[in-house]
Amino acid sequence: MLRIESLCAYYRGNQALKGVSLEVQQGEVVSLIGSNGAGKTTLLNCISGLHTDRTGEIWFREKDVSRAQPHDLVMLGLVQVPENRQLFGPMTVEENLQMGAYLRSGKMTGVMLRKEVDRLLERFPALRSRRKQRAGTLSGGEQQMVAIGRGLMSDPRLLMLDEPSLGLAPMIVQEIFSIIKQLQREGCTILLVEQNALGALSLSDRAYLLETGRLTMSGQSSTLIADKRIRRAYLGHDLET
Amino acid sequence: MDFSTTITLNGLIQQFLVGLSRTTILFIVSSGLSLVLGVLRIPNVAHGSLYMIGAFLCYSISTLFGAGSTGFWLAVILAPLGVALISLAAERGLFCHLYDREHLMLLLFTFALMLLCRDAVKIIWGSNYRSLSPPEILQGSLSILGMPFPKYNLFLLGAGPVVALGLWFLIHRTKIGKISRAAAVDRDMVGAVGINVSWVFASVFVIGCFLAGLGGALVAPTQNITQGMDHTIIMEAFLIVIIGGLGNVWGALLGALIFGLTDSIGILVWPQFSIVFPYAVVVIVLIFRPKGLLKATW
Ligand SMILES: Nc1ncnc2c1ncn2[C@@H]1O[C@H](COP(=O)(O)OP(=O)(O)OP(=O)(O)O)[C@@H](O)[C@H]1O
């Protein structure tokens, strides 16, 4: 579904990605783990067309999308839920969700759009009573749900989640991960970026490890979770364990 | 300097109404400026030139149709549309390539456009001033509290709320309005949810410039239509946008009210120095709220 060939990305001459190649198959949940500044967000921004200073090839659904604009990619079904949520703060929860569906709303009436929002809110009971609340006034966990919801509203084929657990309390993190699991059961294809390596590895099928702009390890999540080096560096285990 | 005796309550109310009708024009023009600034991040100095072109177009269209009432109403509709058309060409031809440039660059660019517009107006309409009378039903005055009040100003008093309501509907109830508000918050994210930002920007720019043209058309019967009317209005409009809160359309309404009213009441209180009042208020507002009265996103 998604294939990346030797992707390099730059910030004013500083190289942030140094030849990354990866693949996501239909129906898979793939996690991308790595520490601060490894280049995870940069990688997602390259895929979604937001970061343009780059070389390499990106293929999505058998199309070369290396030069595609962000909105064209969303049309194709490639949706990114950004780090820090980036909601439209002064707008209501409902309006934020509608924004996610506008690209399809040419074929949708106002009533259909409202139904679509209703359907989405079934997934997020916590948001149901907050339809008319300004998104900027929600708690972190609720904001993350709106961000995921906004992404889902455009009916994605591949959902890219950038650190959905960032800055959330452990209980809320569990809730977010269970939402991701639910999506996985429904057959969503997901590329999950996380610093919470244990959480990500325990729910994904496959995983990649990104270190200072290079993929240094990849394979089944169960294999990575058992790997000594990963356990030491990313799962917080001591040498003995 | 004994001015306490000269201010009567009736006089005050009348000046208040005059101020409100002036506010209508200021609001229409500066809400357009604010929209373009908030959503596209363009400080459009040529906005005042579009206002001037709107006024000249209103004059020409109305004389073309025989300078009667029908001519006037046609002109009030067609002149802003003409301005919108010009701005569409400017957006597609010039501005759409410049959105990523820094503000200073955009400022200089729109400044150059302003000079170009001024010369274009001079070439097309010559350097004489024009004047246009209001349509028949709006000529003359009504007596309010025993003081004469021009009917056309009453019409402006009504037009202000209509435009404000229309803008409210556009911004809060339509797709393009919601997208514009979102773009004012986070432009990249609007692209990232699958919306083609480029046509959104074009529409917002055209709507903003339409408002400049509408302001120009509506003001045409109340003053001489001259070469210099672009820079007076752009100064005022920028100040209004600044005290209201950059990019906030309702801030423009608030700013226009403050500016228009202090201007007209000032004339009553201290005629020789009336021009100082609105500027003094701007300074006071900015001392207490350096970022303007309302937030930049709305
Ligand atoms: N806008 C930018 N300008 C310059 N350098 C940047 C920019 N964004 C990121 N970088 C650099 O690129 C590298 C990768 O950053 P990136 O944000 O992709 O990391 P990340 O893996 O997402 O980290 P985190 O887990 O903290 O989100 C870092 O060294 C960072 O300093």
Ligand SMILES: [Mg+2]
């Ligand atoms: Mg990141």
